[in-house]
Structure formats: structure tokens, C-alpha cells
Amino acid sequence: MILPPSTIESQKAAPASTQEPGWVKWLLIGVAGLFAAVFLLLPLINVFVQAFSSGVGAYWQALRDKDTVSAIELTLLVAGISVPMNVVFGVAASWAIAKFEFRGKAVLLTFIDLPFSVSPVVAGLMFVLLCGVNGLMGPWLQAHHIKIIFAVPGIVLATIFVTFPFVARELIPIMEDQGREQEEAALTLGAGGWQTFWHVSLPSVKWGMLYGIILCNARAMGEFGAVSVVSGRITGLTDTLPLRVEKLFNSFDPAAPFAVATLLALLALVTLGLKTFLEWKSRGEEGPG
Amino acid sequence: MNHYRGPARSNPLPGFGLTLGFTVLYLSVIVLIPIAALALKALHLSWQELWRLATNPRALAAYELSLGAALVAALLNAGFGSLLAWVLVRYRFPGRRLLDGLIDFPFALPTAVAGLTLADLFSAHGWLGRFLVPMGFQGAYTRLGVVLALTFVGLPFSVRTLQPLLENLDKGVEEAAAMLGAGRRRTFVSVIAPTLLPAVLTGFGLAFARGLGEYGSIVFISGNLPRTEIAPTLVVARLENGDYTGAIGVALVLMVFSFVLLFTLNWLQGWSSKFQRP
Numbered sequence: 001m002i003l004p005p006s007t008i009e010s011q012k013a014a015p016a017s018t019q020e021p022g023w024v025k026w027l028l029i030g031v032a033g034l035f036a037a038v039f040l041l042l043p044l045i046n047v048f049v050q051a052f053s054s055g056v057g058a059y060w061q062a063l064r065d066k067d068t069v070s071a072i073e074l075t076l077l078v079a080g081i082s083v084p085m086n087v088v089f090g091v092a093a094s095w096a097i098a099k100f101e102f103r104g105k106a107v108l109l110t111f112i113d114l115p116f117s118v119s120p121v122v123a124g125l126m127f128v129l130l131c132g133v134n135g136l137m138g139p140w141l142q143a144h145h146i147k148i149i150f151a152v153p154g155i156v157l158a159t160i161f162v163t164f165p166f167v168a169r170e171l172i173p174i175m176e177d178q179g180r181e182q183e184e185a186a187l188t189l190g191a192g193g194w195q196t197f198w199h200v201s202l203p204s205v206k207w208g209m210l211y212g213i214i215l216c217n218a219r220a221m222g223e224f225g226a227v228s229v230v231s232g233r234i235t236g237l238t239d240t241l242p243l244r245v246e247k248l249f250n251s252f253d254p255a256a257p258f259a260v261a262t263l264l265a266l267l268a269l270v271t272l273g274l275k276t277f278l279e280w281k282s283r284g285e286e287g288p289g
Numbered sequence: 290m291n292h293y294r295g296p297a298r299s300n301p302l303p304g305f306g307l308t309l310g311f312t313v314l315y316l317s318v319i320v321l322i323p324i325a326a327l328a329l330k331a332l333h334l335s336w337q338e339l340w341r342l343a344t345n346p347r348a349l350a351a352y353e354l355s356l357g358a359a360l361v362a363a364l365l366n367a368g369f370g371s372l373l374a375w376v377l378v379r380y381r382f383p384g385r386r387l388l389d390g391l392i393d394f395p396f397a398l399p400t401a402v403a404g405l406t407l408a409d410l411f412s413a414h415g416w417l418g419r420f421l422v423p424m425g426f427q428g429a430y431t432r433l434g435v436v437l438a439l440t441f442v443g444l445p446f447s448v449r450t451l452q453p454l455l456e457n458l459d460k461g462v463e464e465a466a467a468m469l470g471a472g473r474r475r476t477f478v479s480v481i482a483p484t485l486l487p488a489v490l491t492g493f494g495l496a497f498a499r500g501l502g503e504y505g506s507i508v509f510i511s512g513n514l515p516r517t518e519i520a521p522t523l524v525v526a527r528l529e530n531g532d533y534t535g536a537i538g539v540a541l542v543l544m545v546f547s548f549v550l551l552f553t554l555n556w557l558q559g560w561s562s563k564f565q566r567p
């Protein structure tokens with residue numbers, strides 16, 4: 001962040017006692033930097049170094065393993081279903097909540113936040129109790145030959161649950177800030193409801209929406225607890241990438257779990273990069289001019 | 290005759306019924322019905338049996354470690370998180386933007402990878418463990434390891450809760466304190482710290498809640514030992530043994546913990562918003 005010149009002047013002119021002594025300042029920066037380096041940066045570097053500890057050949061072999069490839073495909077499939085679902089929900093929920101007044105809005109908002117305060121493991125358990133063999137809907141599902149638990153649909157449901165609030169929570173405050181004037185103007189000028197939504201409402205929330213999508217996607221691809229409870233961990237069938245990492249971790253091949261973990265670490269880095277870009281982008285558009 | 294106008298009077302926007310209907314339907318299918326399933330299953334069970342399984346020694350030990358480790362981790366995060374937020378907001382130094390970006394890393398990194406790499410770093414042959422283990426600091430496959438993992442996953446909460454408050458803090462108040470003769474330390478303790486306290490507590494609560502539910506990273510760093518078993522691990526262990534009743538008992542206790550925390554946090558946020566300038 002570049003401070004305007006006036007701010008820099010005033011900081012220089014400020015009395016010495018609103019600033020810490022120089023040594024205190026650099027000590028604090030040093031401790032904070034060291035903590036971040038050891039606790040945040042080192043784990044990241046370690047993933048890549050350990051992944052290549054048995055050589056580049058072993059790294060590629062671990063990634064080309066057919067069970068790993070199927071885990072990659074499953075992870076992409078699950079995120080590919082659950083993220084768009086939550087986007088549609090996020091748009092619908094934010095439209096209803098931000099543009100209209102109705103009774104029970106506060107309760108609805110609390111319910112939307114609920115998945116964040118439920119342990120992912122408990123979330124998985126809920127779906128087992130609902131759709132599992134001994135679950136409430138178990139007999140009916142079995143009679144109709146529908147398999148949800150220990151199969152892909154269960155993984156998708158559990159993933160949707162844990163990533164449920166991400167997009168909605170980003171969109172609701174932005175839509176509330178924007179009010180209704182622009183949409184009302186568009187309608188007055190003769191635009192239809194869908195037209196107004198596509199050309200007026202959606203473009204003005206697009207950065208916030210993308211922000212929600214990348215956070216939702218990172219969590220969807222990386223979820224462990226909820227997915228591990230409902231997946232049954234059938235190698236090659238219901239192992240997502242994080243579950244594959246655990247299976248390889250227990251297989252005593254030291255480099256293989258790290259090789260698969262590099263894919264998820266790269267996902268995290270791309271997520272952070274995009275997030276920073278979007279923050280910069282939305283800050284730029286908010287500013288004057 | 291314009292005395293009465295319907296509720297749509299001030300709002301010509303379409304789609305209210307459709308979007309609210311879809312929202313409620315989707316919320317019900319994904320969130321409310323599964324929660325109801327847990328509640329219904331619990332009601333079918335005998336209360337004595339549920340209580341016995343939720344409070345047997347193994348379960349009590351798991352809650353104790355869950356609460357204790359999450360508490361220590363949240364305290365560590367309140368300390369280091371506040372320091373990081375202060376340094377990021379108040380000082381300009383090379384690498385500040387990198388440090389700022391790095392804070393969100395635990396949010397973005399799947400917890401399985403966090404557990405995997407932390408367990409390796411702190412194990413006897415790891416980069417940190419080879420120095421720390423001889424000194425008696427066993428960071429992998431111990432209760433300490435659980436604390437380390439929970440600290441990692443909770444760190445962003447503390448920093449990101451405090452940062453906006455610090456950015457909006459009125460520097461004039463500090464200048465006034467300084468002009469009235471307060472030293473920098475006095476200004477910090479009596480003027481700055483009390484203003485920040487609600488946000489620090491909120492960040493603490495968020496990190497604590499996150500720690501209570503965490504499972505992914507713990508699987509790797511706890512080494513699956515009885516003495517490192519936390520409540521979510523116990524839920525999974527019982528489920529894998531087909532002990533649904535036992536799993537439900539622990540899950541209900543976890544839900545109670547998180548709802549109590551949720552209400553406390555809501556109250557705290559209401560309290561802390563009083564301290565923020567409009």
C-alpha cells in the first residue's frame with residue numbers, strides 16, 4: 001500500500017512518543033517474521049522438498065499412479081459439482097436477503113453460517129445417519145438401489161455442506177451495499193427481470209463472487225474430515241486427493257504422500273495468488289475515478 | 290386511493306419468491322435435514338446409554354485434549370496473531386506484502402497437507418525435529434503435535450479479525466495520550482490494548498472453535514495413539530467400529546460446544562462493534 005504524501009509527512013512530524021523506539025519496532029518485526037517463516041513458509045517448502053526426496057522419476061511415478069489419477073479425477077468432479085451448486089445458492093440467497101425485507105431474515109442468516117460451526121466429522125456423520133444403510137432414509141434408498149454413502153453422491157453432499165456458506169457470505173454484504181437503485185432504474189427503462197439481473201446486478205458483484213468461488217473451491221478440493229467419514233475410502237473409487245495423501249502416508253513410501261500433496265499445495269498457492277489479485281482488483285474499483 | 294399499498298410498493302424487483310424458495314429448499318436439503326437426522330437418531334436412543342457413551346473415560350479424555358489443545362492453540366494464536374497484525378498494520382518493511390499474503394496460507398492449504406508436512410517437520414529426522422527432539426520438544430505424534438497443528442489452522446482467524454480494527458484505529462487518541470504525557474508503553478497498555486481486546490477475544494474464539502472441530506491435520510500429526518485422541522477422532526473411530534450410538538453421543542457433545550461458542554462469538558461481535566467507529 002502506498003501512502004499519500006501527506007500521510008507520510010504527518011507520520012514524520014508525529015511526536016516521538018506515538019511511535020515505538022526503533023529497536024522495539026525491528027524486534028517485533030523480527031519475531032513476527034521468524035514465526036511466519038518457521039510456521040508458515042517452512043511447511044510449504046518442506047512439502048516440495050520431501051516430494052522430490054526420492055528423485056524426479058519417483059515424483060512423476062507417484063503422480064501417474066492410476067489410483068492417484070482417479071483421485072485427481074474424483075476431486076475435480078466433486079468440486080465441479082459442489083462449487084456451481086453453492087454459487088447458484090449464493091446468488092439466490094443474496095438476492096432474496098439483500099434486495100428484500102422479510103421476517104426471519106436474521107434466523108436465515110444464522111442457518112447459512114451454521115455449517116462453519118459444525119465439525120466436518122460431525123457433518124459427515126449426519127449424512128451417514130440420514131443416507132447410510134442404518135440411516136433414516138437407508139431402507140428407502142436401498143429399495144431404489146440408490147447408493148449415497150460410500151459413493152460419489154455422499155462425497156458431493158458432504159462437500160457441499162462444508163463449503164455451503166462461502167459464496168453466499170461474500171455476496172450478501174456486497175449486494176446489500178449496492179442497494180436497489182440500479183436495478184430499479186433498469187426495470188423502469190423497460191428491462192426484464194432476467195435482463196436486469198444478468199446485465200446490472202451480476203456484473204457489479206462479479207469480483208466478490210469470484211472471490212467466494214476460489215475460497216469455496218479450495219475448501220471443496222481440500223476437505224478431509226467430512227469426506228473421509230462418508231467416502232468409505234475405496235481405493236480408486238471413492239478416494240479424493242486428501243484421502244489419497246492419507247492412504248499413501250500409511251503406506252510407508254516416504255515421498256509419495258508428499259508428491260500428491262504438492263498438487264494440493266499448488267492449489268493453495270494459486271488460491272492465494274488469485275485472492276490477492278481479486279482484493280487488489282476490487283480495491284482499485286472502489287477507489288475514486 | 291393510495292392509502293394502502295401492498296408490501297411490493299417500495300420494491301419493484303422481481304424474483305423474491307423464487308430466490309427465497311430456492312434458498313430455503315437448498316438450505317433444508319443440505320443443512321437442516323442432516324442436522325435433524327442427527328437429532329432424530331439421538332432421540333431414538335436411550336438417554337442412559339447415550340449419556341454413558343458420551344461421558345465414558347475415553348470420551349472424557351478426548352474432550353479434555355480437544356478443549357485443552359484448542360485452548361492453548363487459540364492462546365498462542367491470540368499472542369502471535371496480534372503481534373503479526375500489529376506489525377503488518379503499523380510498520381513498513383521489506384517483505385511486508387509477502388508476509389501479509391502468507392497469513393492466509395493455512396486457510397488455503399488443505400488440512401491434510403498441513404498435518405502431513407508439520408508431522409514431518411517436527412519428527413526426529415525433520416528439519417525442525419532434528420534440533421528440537423534432542424532438546425525434549427517432541428512435536429510429532431504427541432499432544433504437543435496436536436497443539437501445533439491447531440495453532441497452524443487457527444492462525445489466520447486471529448490476524449484477520451484484528452487487522453481491520455487496527456487499520457481504522459484513530460491515531461489522534463494515541464497522539465492525545467502522548468501529549469498528555471503518557472509514555473509509549475502506558476499509551477499501549479491503557480489506550481490501545483483495551484480498544485483491541487474485543488477483536489482479540491473474537492479471533493481467539495474463532496480459532497478455538499476451529500480447533501475443536503479440526504480433524505484432517507490431526508490424523509497425520511497425532512499418530513493415532515490413545516493419548517493423542519481428540520473428540521473428532523473418537524467420532525470417526527467409533528463409526529468405523531459400527532458403534533453409531535457412541536459416535537452420536539460424542540457428536541452431540543461437540544455440537545453443544547460449538548453452539549455455545551457460536552452464541553458467545555455473536556455476543557462478542559456485537560460488543561466489539563461498539564468499539565468501532567461508524
